[in-house]
Amino acid sequence: ELKVEQNPLFLSMQEGKNYTIYCNYSTTSDRLYWYRQDPGKSLESLFVLLSNGAVKQEGRLMASLDTKARLSTLHITAAVHDLSATYFCGTSGSRLTFGEGTQLTVNP
């Protein structure tokens, strides 16, 4: 059974700081996804990572994938309050399996 674990589950950080969210998964997977969820809303797709060493960046967020270590990271650079949300990673084989989510709060 595919398991996906995120770390940390809760993250409170100051504006302007950097931090990394980690996503470990248990078995080989086709692709790795990162999503953002705001309170009361559905998932917003952030990144799809398809191959080992893939790196994608959008604004202050950068995602990377190491398939050998079965690890993906979501790096936040110079955080701003608008990034406060819950972030989920997910991997897909026959179906999409999500991590527990990381609740990020960026404080002014």
Place this chain on the structure above:
Amino acid sequence: GAVVSQHPSRVICKSGTSVKIECRSLDFQATTMFWYRQFPKQSLMLMATSNEGSKATYEQGVEKDKFLINHASLTLSTLTVTSAHPEDSSFYICSAKTGGSGEQYFGPGTRLTVT
């Protein structure tokens, strides 16, 4: 492109009644649709997978007689919560998968409250 809609966005119903939630792919044909449930402060849990024209595949622990799924066309799937109870109150999210890229696109979700 690749827009998925859900209707209604929120619904309140009385215990014992049934509620139908629609999921539509607006600009593509979805070979497969998925139904998820999300309780507060938790991750999304897959309830069932449906392919057009065939019976849905339910995840372990999900009652198929309680959560009826119909995928009658390539653009529409419905989830009916029968004899709803307060513990069924949750955020229900559907997603639709294209046959080509295989990417999943998520609907905006339906907030169900059973009183």
